[in-house]
Each structure stands twice: as C-alpha cells, then as structure tokens.
Amino acid sequence: MTAASTPVRTPVRAGAQTPRRRVRSGRGAAGKSRAERLAPYVLVAPAALIIGVFRLYPLALGVNFSFTGDGDRNGQAVGFDNYATLFDDPLFLASMRNVGLLVLLLPVAVAIPGLLATFVYMRVPGHRVYRGVYFFPAVLSPVIIGAIFNLLLAFDGPVNALLGAVGIGPVDWLGDPDVAMYAVVAVHIWATFGMALVVFLAGFATLDASLIDAARVDGASLPRVVRHVIVPGLSRTIQFVVVTTMIGMLTSMFGLLYVMTGGGPEGSTYLPEYYIWFQQGQMSRPALASAASTVLFGVMLVVGLAQIAVLRRTGRED
Amino acid sequence: MSPLRAGRWIAAIPMAALALATVYPLVFTANVAMKTRREYVLDRFAPAEGLRWDAFATAWSSADMGRYLANSLLVVSGSVALLLLFGSMAGFALSQLRFRGSRVLYLACLAALFIPFQVIMVPLARTLGQAGLIDTYPGLILAYTAQFLPFTVFLMTSYYSGIPAEIIDAARIDGNSVYGVYGRIMLPLGRPALLSVGILNALFCWNDVLIALLLMPSAEHRTLMVGVTSLRGQYSADIPTFAGGVLIAAVPVLVLYLCFQRQITAGVTAGATKG
DSSP states (O other): OOGGGSSSOOOOOOOOOOOTSTTTTTTOOOOHHHHHEEEEEEEEHHHHHHHIIIHHHHHHHHHHHHTTOHHHHHHBBOHHHHHHTTTTTTHHHHHHHHHHHHHHHHHHHHHHHHHHHHHHHTTTHHHHHHHHHHGGGGGOOHHHHHHHHHHHHHHSHHHHHHHHHTTTOOOOTTTTTHHHHHHHHHHHHHHHHHOOOOOOOHHHSSSSSSHHHHHHHHTOOOHHHIIIIIIIHHHHHHHHHHHHHHHHHHHOOOOHHHHTTOOSSSSTTTOHHHHHIIIIIIIIHHHHHHHHHHHHHHHHHHHHHHHHHHHHHHHHHO | OOOHHHHHHHHHOOOOOOOOHHHHHHHHHHHHSSOOHHHHHHOOOSSOSSSOOHHHHHHTTOOOOHHHHHHHHHHHHHHHHHHHHEEEEEEEHHHHHEEEEEHHHHHHHHHTTTTOOHHHHHHHHHHHHTOOTTTTTHHHHHHHHHEEEEHHHHHHHHHHHTTOOHHHHHHHHHOOOHHHIIIIIIIIHHHHHHHHHHHHHHHHHHHOOOHHHHHSSSGGOOOOHHHHHHHHTTTTHHHHEEEEEEEEHHHHHHHHHHHHHHHHHHHHHHHHHHH
16 A cells, blocks of 8 residues: 555544544543653654744744845844845846746646646557656756756757757757746756656546546547546646646756756846855855745745635635 | 547657657766767767776766765765654654644644745754754754655655554553554554655655755765766866766666655655645
C-alpha cells in the first residue's frame, strides 16, 4: 500500500466526539497518568517548534524588516521607503514584468502535460515507457538541468545546429534580452511537465471510463471528447495543476536563472526570487530584500485566494 | 477504425519525439564527457571515440566533487532522518490522539506549507546567524528540516488517519503507553509512507541550491549542487570535464529514480489528491 492509495479522511477533528478516536479514553479518564496526558504534546513539540520558529515567525519578522532601513539606517523605521525604492528599481520592475509573462505562459505550461496525459490515458503505443521517461527530468536539480542546457543552447550548440539544418539562423538563446526569458521558461517547462503529467494521470484514474467509451461509440472526435468529457471531469485536477505550476514558476526557477543567465542579459531574466537573493546575498540590503519578499508573498497570496475562489464556485456546482 | 484509434497512432509521433527530446540532453552531455577537449572542439555531435573516464576523474578530484558529494550526503541524511522522525511523531499525534490545540497546530502546519523559502529567507538567515548556525552543517540541516517539515507532517497525518483506531486500542489494552504505540505500531505501519516521503525529501534537499548557497558560504562546506554551479567558471575552457562534473551530480538521482520511481510518483500525486 502506498501513500497515494490510502483513503483520505479528515485528518484532525479535535472537538468532535467520533467513536474511533478513543485512544486516550481507552481505559477511562481515571487511569491516565500525567505522562500519558502530556504524550501528544511531546510528540507534536519538535515539529511545532521548528515550524513555528523557522517558518511562521520569520514571515512576521520579514514583514517587519521591510519597514526598516539598510546600511546606515539599519534598524530604524523608514515607513514605505523600501517599497518606493523597489518600484523605482528597473531590475525589480523587470522581475515583475517577467511574473506577468509567466502568467501569460501558464496556459501553455498546463496544456502540454494535460494533452500528453490524455494521450497516455488513451494508451498511445508505448505509453508506459513515455510516462517514466517524461517524469525523469522532474527529479533532476534545476542546477543540473541549467548546466546541461548551457551546453545545448550555446551559440554553437546542438539546438542552433539543428535549426541551422532546416535553414533557421542561429539564435543567441541566452544572450539576447528579447529571447533569454523565453528560453529559460521553456527549459523550466521541459524540466517539470512530467510532474504535472503524473498529477493529471492520477486525476484521469478517477474519471468514469464508460463516459469516454460512450462518446467514442457515438463517433465523437478526439477534440470533442477532450472538450466535453475529459476537461469537465478533471476540473479539480486542472485547478490543482494550475496553482502548483504557477507556484513552481514563481519559486523554483532560481537554480535555472543562477546557472543559465545570472539574471542577464541586461537584467531581462530577473524574477522576484532572484532579485531577493541578489539584494540579500550580493548587495547586503536585507531590508530591501524583505520588501521584495513581502511583495512576492502578496503575489502568491493572490494566486492562492484565486484558487480558493474558484474551488468554492465549482464546489457549489457539484 | 474509430477516430480515437487512429488518433492514437498520430499522437504516438509527437510523444516519441518528446521522449527523445527528454533523453537526448543527457545523452549529449554523457557523450561530451567521454570526449577529449580536441574531439569536442572539432565536432561536438560525433560519438566519442571510446569510453574515456578522464573527465569524471578530473571533476572528482581537482574540482572537489568528491568532497561536495560527501557534504551533500551528510546534510541530506541528517535532514531526512529528522524529517521522518518529527514528521511521523506529529502525524501520529495529529491524526490519532485527541488533545487541546491539535486543530490549530494542524492548520498552522498547513499555512506553513504555503510559505515559500524566498519569502522568509532574509529573516531566517538572520535568525540562524544570531544562533551561530550560518556555515555549519547543523544550521543547514535545521533549515532543510524546517523547509520540508510542513509537507512531511501533512502527508504523514493523512496517511496515519487511514489506520483504524481499533489497532491502536488493542495495543493500548495490551499495556502499551502512547510512546509504545508510536514505536511498535505506528512506525512499522507507516513504512510505505515513510519510504515515499523520505525519498521525496531526499530529492528536495539534494537538489536544492538556493538554501545551501545562502546558508553555507564557505567553499569547503559546499553541497554538490552548489559545487555544480561553480564548475562553469572553473572549466569554461574544458567542457568535457564540466560535463563530467554535471553527470557525477546527476547519477545519484538517476539511480534513486530508477529504483524508486513508483514511490516518487506516489508521493507527488499524494500531495495532489490530498491537497
């Protein structure tokens, strides 16, 4: 039995008197020692402390930092100065423009694995092999992927050689400010589509196969089956993939950027996470970096809230 | 032939092309690593003239990949051990024991799941610095544990809530304490989930570069992935050695994937179906 095959239950219901949660009352309240009563707290304590001190508390601390100064004004309250600096900084504005670009490319990043999952589900010849092969880059570090694509996308590398063979001139993939961001996003999609594919396939497993069979017997074309049977049946999976893909693009491209472009050329491949690292690690401006972190968190909050809103709406339709 | 049947064969063509595009970059890199510098400059696509392992040996010794590998192994095994221990303890308590505040703790854990590292990295680095934990192994292990603990607790809680309370009741009647139930029942029963979550966490920690870059500045403490990022500058004129170093870093993950493909995909989809 794997984690995935276990039926899901509401994990915690502290107040409810469900009969199956009787561990503590197994031998009646009178028979319990003090140690037994404290046991649940002892078990939870390490996780609660670590999560509280190193995940939740820093969030508040960071928002606080963002309203203090850097350098000479270290520790002093400066109001919204950092945010003003941020939105005056062409690098930060470039990173926010790139976030907009990611949002525009999101449908592509979701449609590719969705379509491939449909093919795998339809048992295209060789589908078992494909599934394993496609997922493989998803386990490699962005650093390794970036290093490999540094070779592949070099001006005299294989990709340009292949394009040259069909008569398309060499492209300076990572050196042209108008191209570099697209190149990095394409590599990111190449590296992660297998992850979304596997999630889609888990969603397909819950689809009612007889509906698809019925559509097939009626002679429906593939695009019609996808549009009228598969997409409505997978709405929850699609939402999950949309949100995780967006979060992935916002928070796991650092390795690629660091190795492939270093934010360049001309700052054209900055993303907020790279900007935060740059200000903190290279420029020693933690307060400014904290302000950028807070903005990034705001962006992610919007993504999360949008998801909840969509989930609510479909929940009502169910 | 139904349209879907025909569609299958048409779909097989782009699928095969994509599978090729997925595998080729690695094959290309491996081929480059087998070449001499001269071979690479003359023709980077032709198959290497023979199986040469010099590039790997050079990367291992003079680029210090061996030391970085040892650093990574130490940090990853420490982090995964802590994650599994703390994650299973909390998962057991949150799913099977009733106590005041358990719901709040569970919700706090869920909230932490949605805080990316980039958002908290500045204050976290400062806190760890004040505790004297920057550039130390315990500091990095602690950072990884904190980073992936919410996910681990979440998955262990949902796995353990599928275990019938009768099993636990029976163990209690046999005279086990709560800790006895954890050690004798929950840990053995949780093995499949622990394996799956453990492998995923090992991958996450192994593949990370941002956290290690931020918290382990000195060269001798570099993890393998940080080591890979420094290869490029070091071997810009010796691409075969560069490729060899990259592959050394990729091989452990490759092996892990080939051995545990099922557990890895199960872990990924568990996050999806339970989110």
